[in-house]
Amino acid sequence: MISRRNLVAGIGAGMASALASRAMAQSFPFKPNQRYPDPAIEILDPSFAKYRLYSSTLEQVATGMRWAEGPAYFPEGGYLLFSDIPNNRIMKYSEKDGSLNVFRSPANFANGNTRDRQGRLVTCEHSVTRRITRTEKNGKITVLADSFEGKRFNAPNDIVVKSDDTIWFTDPVFGIAGEWEGFKAKREQDNTNVFRIGTDGKLTAVITDLVNPNGLAFSPDEKKLYVVEWKGTPNRSIWSYDVNADGSVSNKSKLIDAADQGSLDGFRVDRDGNLWCGWGSNGALQSEPTDVNGREVYQLKGRPEDLDGVMVFNPQGKPLGFIRLPERCENLTFGGPKNNRLYMASCHSIYALYVDAHGAT
Template sequence: MTTRRAVLSAGVALIAGGRSMIAEAAPPAYPHIGRVRRLSPELDEIIAPDAVIEQLADGMIWSEGPVWIRDGGYLLFSDVPGNTMYRWSEKDGKTVFLKPSGYDGLPTTAFREPGVNGMTLDPAGEVVLCDHGNRAVSRLDRTSKKKTVIVDRYQGKRFNSPNDVIVARRGALKDTLYFTDPPYGLEGLDASPIKELAFNGVYLRRPNGEVAVVDDKLTFPNGLALSPDEKRLYVAVSDPKGPVIMAYDLGSDGLPASRKLFFDAAELLKAGGPGLPDGMRVDAKGRLFATGPGGVLILTPEAKLLGVIETGFPIANCTFGDDGKTLFLTSNHVLARLRTRTSGAV
C-alpha cells in the first residue's frame, strides 16, 4: 500500500509539475486596449467581430517604424526621440536592438528626433531605414548592426530628415525606393538653421542612384505605401491644417502620371480623434490601413472608410507580420497587435 501510495503521489507530482512547465512555457496573457470601431459590415471580412487589440510592450516615447523580420521571427521598431531601436518577439518580449539607432555624433541641439524612423525590407530581405538624425536613407546589416548610406542628398543638398520608405519589389521598378522627407527630425522644423532644401519632398531613388522628385508641394509628407500591383503610390500628409492622404497613379518610369486627393481626414480630426495621417500599409486586396485621427483607418481602394482601429492613443505606424495576418501597431508609448482575417500585400 505504501509503495502504491508513493507511486501515485509521484505520478500526481509529475503531472502537476508538467502542468506547471506547460503554464510557464505558454505565451503571456497581454492586456487588451482600445477597440475596433465598425462603420461597415464589410469590416467583418477583414477583422473578426471578437478580435481584440493586445498591448505587447510599453515605455517608449514615440514608437515608430515597425517591420517584421520573416527569417528571424521578430519585429523591429523604433523609439524616434529616444534614439533606440527595439526588437520584439513572442519568446523574448521587448529588448534593445540598437542604441543609438540614429545620430551618434557629438551632443547637439540641432535635432528634435534623432533616432531611426520608418523601416521596410527590400526584395532581398534587407532592412532599409530612414535615419532621422543622420538625414539619410540607409541599409542596416542586422548581424553587424552597421548602417550603409544609400542616399542623403538631392542636387547636392542634405535631406531634412527622411521619415518613411518603401521599396518596389517587382517589374522594371524593382529596388526603386520611395521616401518622404519632412523636417520632423530638425529642431525648429521648417525654421531650422540647418535645413538646406526649400521644400519637404517625396522622392524616388532608382537602383542606378538617380534621385527624382515625386512631389515637392506637400507641407508635411509622411507615411507612404504602394498598391499591390505597385501602380499607385499613397502618401500621408500629417498637417493639422490639411490632414489628407494623396494618391499618385505611376507611369512606367515610376513618376506620377496623375495626382489626386484620396482621403480627407479633417472631419475625423475635428471630432477629436488623436493623431494625424502617418504610416500606412496595404493588404493583399488593396485596402489601405492608414494611421490618422482616431487610429488606423481601414479604407477600400475607392476610399470608403470601413472602420477604425483605436488604441486610445495616436498611432504612428503599422505593419503586417508574424503569420502575415497580424497587424502590429506602434502607438505613442505602446506596441500593440491585432489579429486580422486579411494578409498584407507582398
C-alpha cells in the first residue's frame, strides 16, 4: 500500500528529476585515467613539473551544457558558478554534494563572471541587456554599467575585479553578432574596448585599439594587465600593459601569439605569475582542399584533439605545460578550499584538476 508520505516523496523526486533533465543539454561521456601520473598533463618545460601533482587526475564534475563559460568560485559556499550561454542561464556546481543546478534563468545570456572582494557575483550580461551587474548578498541585482557616452555596450564578455575594487571588463561583439550567444543586434560602440569602472562609478575606456578583446587578468602584483585580442593581429594574442597609478595603462607589448591554429579565450594567473589559458582550435581552414571519401573538403589547420585543453605560459610567454582535454576550453578559474583546484569550462562540461599552484586572486 502506498502511503501519503511515500506518494509525496515520489512526486517530489519526479519533479526534481524533471528539473534536472531540463537543466541538461548535451551530456558528454568521460572516462578518467586510472594511472598516475595522468598522461593528460603534459610537461613542455621541466619547470612545469613542480605544478603537477603526481597523484591527481583530471575529473569531469559537470556536463550537459551547450557552451560553458565564465567560471567563478565562491569559497564561502564551496560552489562554482558558470554560464551556459546559448541556454541563457547561469549554473551552480556544489563541491559539497556534487550537485548541478540552475542558479539563474534567464540570465541575459551571461558570459563572464567573477567574485568581487566582498564575495558578490559580478556578471557580464552578454546580450539583451548588454550590461554589467552585481548580485548582492540578498539576491538583489544592481546594475553597475550599461552604456558608454550615451551608447549601449556591444556585448560585455569577461571581467575581473582589482584589489582596489575597480572593475575591468572587455566589450567585443560576440553576443550581438548572431543568434547563438544571444540576439543579433545593432552595434552602437565604434570600438571594442576594455573598460574600467572606478569605485566612484566612473566608467573609462582604458584600451580602445583591440579588435574584439576577450579574456583579461592581472599579474599577481597588479602591475601588469593581460588582455586577449580575438582578431586583428592576425592571430589570437595576449597583450601585456603596464598599469599606472591613475588607472590608465601603457607600454603595450605582445606576450603570447597563438599562431595560426590555436585559440586563446579566457585565462587566469597563478601566484607565480604563470598564465593558465583556455586553448583549442580557432577554426581556421587549410588553404587547399583535400580528398575525403571522394569529396574535396577544406580541413582545419591542426587537429582539435591535439589543441583542446589548457596551455600554461610563464610570465615571459614561454610555454610550460599543457592539460589535454576532450573538449575545447573556453575559460577557467582556480577554486577549492585551498585555491589549488583548476576548474575548466569546456564546451559541454566542467573539468577539474588539483594542481600544485594557487590562483593569484
